[in-house]
Amino acid sequence: MLPLKGFSWPDRKAVLADLIDPESGEFIDRVIGINFKAPGSYTGQDMLEIHGHGGEKNILRILDIVLSSGARLAEPGEFSLRAFLNNKLSLNEAEAVGDLIDAETEVAANLARRRLSGTMDRDYEKIREKLISILMEVEASLDFPQDMEEAISPSYIDGWKKRTGDIIERTNQLIESCDWYEKIINGFEVVLVGPANTGKSTLFNKLVGEERALVHDEPGTTRDMIREKLVVSGYPVLLVDGAGWNEAPTDLEEKGRSLLIREFGKAFLAIIVIDGSNERQQGLNEILLNIKGLRKIVVVNKLDKGLVEQQEPAATLCRESNKIEISAIEGKGIDELKRAIVEAIKKIEPMNHAIALLRHRGALQELKDFLNRALMRFRYEESTDMAAEDLRSGAKIMDELTGRSYTEAMLEKIFSRFCIGK
């Protein structure tokens, strides 16, 4: 029993109490104590919360008294682990708590909240149920072939095919949601690209809000790649400034260019910056060739100098895209550009379904492979028992994803990233 004077242990009621040092009898703090009787607590066990006045010295003294009265400090994640073991929290919800704590942007926090509200568990449960109902029918057709003669008729198999196909589609959406989540954590990579001297580095600095990249009127100033993380309307963006394109690159510029080309493979979006005060854009054809297939925003810079009519291929590019006219130096059009970046991001946002955990991507991929195999066997009317085996493997994966089966190592990995007290 803790040395709390006046504390009378009612369940789930805040009680004002004086905390006394049991050794010296000295008054330590006037605290609020809340007693939670099992199973009505976060962990599902008996719990006592003590709310003292803030301040490091005071809190440490309170902690000291609690510890010398027989308590011990919790391991990182121990509260949530106990909550999981006492069925207060699903494994996925516990992990969402970790994600919520780690979230660096509002969007990431919202995704974690969506998971914490159980949307993902509900999605997984639905998939598991659907999968098991197909499996049961297939197994029945194997166990009682005579009774089920009808059941293995083509119309039945068609039903299995369709239902398996539906689960595959759902699994695909979840895998895509992992890609989205990864970008929410690591940032949507946006690469600035264009001929030399069009103002890419000036724009980079403007977007980042500091003088990060060197700006110079001499072409070829930027050769190395510079990256900076920024948050645009709550979305994390990894902005990359690299070498420009000119027609006779030096060795060093050539190296910078190949670095940039490699970057295009990972990028989410390219911002093509052209100099609107100049009618000819060096190397633009080659640039366009290199960013083929990438999402694009065209930016016409140096609005303050007055824009001139563009020669090809810039003329066509401007006509066919939603170009944005800006002055990087004066900061004109920057908000519009930011809006366009956010719009491109939002286009791929998974709206109406759960966002899976990154840790689940591998398992979801495996599930999809098993289901595709089962589908193939149904389609080519290969032996149904092989299809059943694939479905069973898929169901096993769903047991893991729903937290029905887990290993010590998994728990260790999930809960060890929590900080103490969670």
Ligand SMILES: Nc1nc2c(ncn2[C@@H]2O[C@H](COP(=O)(O)OP(=O)(O)O)[C@@H](O)[C@H]2O)c(=O)[nH]1
């Ligand atoms: N007038 C004007 N000059 C600009 C603008 N943006 C960049 N510049 C100038 O263009 C030159 C090249 O800029 P920089 O950012 O280094 O271009 P980069 O080679 O594309 O990175 C510098 O002299 C800048 O001051 C702009 O919006 N208006």
Ligand SMILES: [Mg+2]
């Ligand atoms: Mg530059």
